[in-house]
Amino acid sequence: MTMFNFRSPVLAPVAACVCAIFAVSAQAQVMDELEIRQDGNNAIVEIRFVTPIQYSRALIARSGDQVQVFYRVLPRRETISLDASERRLPGGGEIPSFIVRDVSAADALPTSVNRKLVVRLGAFAKFRVRAGRTNRSIELVLTGLGGSVPAAVAASVKTRPAIATVDTTVTPTSQANADVEAQAAALLATAQSAYDGGNYDAATTSLNQLLNLPPNQSSRRAQELAGLARLNAGDKARAAAEFDVFLKLYPQGADSDRVRQLLTSLPAPGQSAQEPVKEAAAATSVTTGSVSMFYYGGASDTRTQEFQDSPLGGLPILQSETNLSATDQKQLQTNVDLNWRYRDTEKDMRFVFRDALTRDYLKGTDKNRLNALYFDYRSLTLGGNVRVGRQSPTGGGVMSRFDGVQAGYAFQPKWKVNAVVGKPTDDLLDTRRMFYGVSVDAEALTKSLSGSLYLIENRIDGTTDRRGLGTELRYFSGPVSVSGQFDYDTVLRAVNIAAVQGNWQFTEATAVNAMLDRRITPMVALGNVLFFQDPTLSQAKRIDELLGVTPIETLQDQAKAITAYQNQFRVGGTHTLSTNWQTGADFSLTSIDAVKPVASLSYPGQAATGNLWGVSAQLIGTNLYSARDTHVFNVSLLGGPSYHGTLLSYNNLSSLGDKWQLEPSLKYYTQSSPDGGANDIWTLGLRATYRVRNQLSLESELTYERSDARGATTVAGPGALSSAARTNYYFGARYEF
Numbered sequence: 001m002t003m004f005n006f007r008s009p010v011l012a013p014v015a016a017c018v019c020a021i022f023a024v025s026a027q028a029q030v031m032d033e034l035e036i037r038q039d040g041n042n043a044i045v046e047i048r049f050v051t052p053i054q055y056s057r058a059l060i061a062r063s064g065d066q067v068q069v070f071y072r073v074l075p076r077r078e079t080i081s082l083d084a085s086e087r088r089l090p091g092g093g094e095i096p097s098f099i100v101r102d103v104s105a106a107d108a109l110p111t112s113v114n115r116k117l118v119v120r121l122g123a124f125a126k127f128r129v130r131a132g133r134t135n136r137s138i139e140l141v142l143t144g145l146g147g148s149v150p151a152a153v154a155a156s157v158k159t160r161p162a163i164a165t166v167d168t169t170v171t172p173t174s175q176a177n178a179d180v181e182a183q184a185a186a187l188l189a190t191a192q193s194a195y196d197g198g199n200y201d202a203a204t205t206s207l208n209q210l211l212n213l214p215p216n217q218s219s220r221r222a223q224e225l226a227g228l229a230r231l232n233a234g235d236k237a238r239a240a241a242e243f244d245v246f247l248k249l250y251p252q253g254a255d256s257d258r259v260r261q262l263l264t265s266l267p268a269p270g271q272s273a274q275e276p277v278k279e280a281a282a283a284t285s286v287t288t289g290s291v292s293m294f295y296y297g298g299a300s301d302t303r304t305q306e307f308q309d310s311p312l313g314g315l316p317i318l319q320s321e322t323n324l325s326a327t328d329q330k331q332l333q334t335n336v337d338l339n340w341r342y343r344d345t346e347k348d349m350r351f352v353f354r355d356a357l358t359r360d361y362l363k364g365t366d367k368n369r370l371n372a373l374y375f376d377y378r379s380l381t382l383g384g385n386v387r388v389g390r391q392s393p394t395g396g397g398v399m400s401r402f403d404g405v406q407a408g409y410a411f412q413p414k415w416k417v418n419a420v421v422g423k424p425t426d427d428l429l430d431t432r433r434m435f436y437g438v439s440v441d442a443e444a445l446t447k448s449l450s451g452s453l454y455l456i457e458n459r460i461d462g463t464t465d466r467r468g469l470g471t472e473l474r475y476f477s478g479p480v481s482v483s484g485q486f487d488y489d490t491v492l493r494a495v496n497i498a499a500v501q502g503n504w505q506f507t508e509a510t511a512v513n514a515m516l517d518r519r520i521t522p523m524v525a526l527g528n529v530l531f532f533q534d535p536t537l538s539q540a541k542r543i544d545e546l547l548g549v550t551p552i553e554t555l556q557d558q559a560k561a562i563t564a565y566q567n568q569f570r571v572g573g574t575h576t577l578s579t580n581w582q583t584g585a586d587f588s589l590t591s592i593d594a595v596k597p598v599a600s601l602s603y604p605g606q607a608a609t610g611n612l613w614g615v616s617a618q619l620i621g622t623n624l625y626s627a628r629d630t631h632v633f634n635v636s637l638l639g640g641p642s643y644h645g646t647l648l649s650y651n652n653l654s655s656l657g658d659k660w661q662l663e664p665s666l667k668y669y670t671q672s673s674p675d676g677g678a679n680d681i682w683t684l685g686l687r688a689t690y691r692v693r694n695q696l697s698l699e700s701e702l703t704y705e706r707s708d709a710r711g712a713t714t715v716a717g718p719g720a721l722s723s724a725a726r727t728n729y730y731f732g733a734r735y736e737f
Helices: 011-020 151-157 178-196 200-211 219-232 236-249 254-263 526-531 543-547 552-561
Strands: 031-039 042-049 053-060 066-073 085-089 098-104 114-121 127-131 137-142 284-309 316-343 347-360 365-379 384-391 402-412 415-424 433-442 449-460 463-477 480-489 494-504 510-521 564-576 581-592 612-622 630-640 643-656 660-672 678-693 696-710 721-736
Touching: 031 085, 031 098, 053 127, 053 510, 053 564, 053 581, 053 612, 066 127, 066 137, 085 284, 178 200, 178 219, 200 219, 219 236, 219 254, 236 254, 433 463, 463 494, 463 526, 463 543, 526 543, 526 552, 543 552
Parallel strands: none
Antiparallel strands: 031 042, 042 137, 053 066, 066 114, 085 098, 098 114, 127 137, 284 316, 284 721, 316 347, 347 365, 365 384, 384 402, 402 415, 415 433, 433 449, 449 463, 463 480, 480 494, 494 510, 510 564, 564 581, 581 612, 612 630, 630 643, 643 660, 660 678, 678 696, 696 721
């Protein structure tokens, strides 16, 4: 399917963004995009999210072409759509294609932020799943497939240091072990084959991988071949640089004499060649995306019985009975996802468009959600990038989706400075809001530690809404990954966020994850006072209206006083019992602090929630009767000052051949409260996907819920009994191109 005819690879996407940059309101989906990169001998498929998440566990099918990845959405300010979404990544070489679907976890409560990714690979591959380098990503590590990453991607992500960073005192073979030697020999053979076939760009890719290994027996030949590949590709300046490195490392020998002779006809290292340099690799342009349409329906039946104690025997007698039936959901949702990408050896350009239109037949309204509309340009030679349009935050203190521009420049290897300016996509009454900020990223503070420092100014009606100074730190070393964030408002003098989360692959069979998060909810900002005004006065819709009667210092104190801290602690883990079974357990503790009364706003305050706790255990079975079946048995105990609950659930995912995928589930939840109230809920569900062909799939889900509730006991007698039955369903189709 062709949706746009780009006559210019740059101007058309830019024009589209400029025309619609401030078009409509947005509500982001959780999953953002997929990206592939090379990491030594492995290929990494990075699944990125628009909001911070916490990776929990993964269930890999025996067939090696399917995995379920469970995660949790962390506290956030932005409104996130929990609708299902899907992203694709084309394969290449030995790397299979990927279809990643983000859905709610079937064992979760309706309001839960527990989710899972269902990942289908186009062919068998040996891989593992791990937490990403940031708290907005999860990574699939494809073992031994680094050489199959497309050449342009590999070159743009993994480039070898410049001459100045070469250590000429290292003896080339003194540190190599058997594994390194074998890997280097294989890479050299691949590079030589590509060179002999005239594919100099592919040869350079393999050689860069080899030369990033510890010095080995293949290093000398690889360094010479790297210069020859550059020379035959027409890049004389880089060829000279490669040959210069060779002579620094290997000044003596017949090959050294050859290289020295070649250097006499090349420009000095660091200088440009006088003649035009022909392109090292052909440019590639690809357009991918999807169009989907789903109908969502729902109906409920409710029966209520009122009781009162009998004045004779003291037994409750029926006073009234009502029955209500209603259709409470009729919606048609259409989603469009378009991704255009252009790559060559010097630049990487992308245009992304994601939009959802919802037609509500009960309300007779249409709602459009523009999730993404941006153009992204990255220079692979200068180290700069710019993105313009509607986009998700990527750090730097930006907390919500926005329309604007962000740009960055790598001024030193592993160091980058960034700037951003934009307007939040969500409206706040009649106010005018915008923000701007700067940040510095350091990819290697140490070998395992990276991070960023940012300063951001949010403006509202010409006044400071918030001024955030913060940092994000990331530790990534083998089986351990830890990320943390700290955000402090220097104007309102309040800590907005203090959070840390980590994952530890303790052994091959045991993994542990933990999170500690304390943040103001919603984030403290001057604009919050617009929702807590004195009800006896005329209600302002702009901050400057309040400033006409109230000093700025008073408004700032009020903004701090009316917002509460939310605290979360979670710890969990999984342990493999056997080839087919593993166990999991989680513990969580959540609370929201009290808000004191604010007399100047006639605000009565808000009591603290107390500690809300939850403990759960899972028994997980995989490949019990096929190569792609998984089973999750879950028991959860929940409690707080005003309730206690128990959740029992079972979820199954099975693939019937290559066409059908079925997910039946069963849940039972019971809850009681000290005042005598109680609630029991049974939920039965079935989600089905039928792939008509590779690009077209039909999807449907049916959920039936039965609930029985008893109201709190009163002086008149026991609480009312009510029962309800609710049916929800959706069905539709998705076409990929």
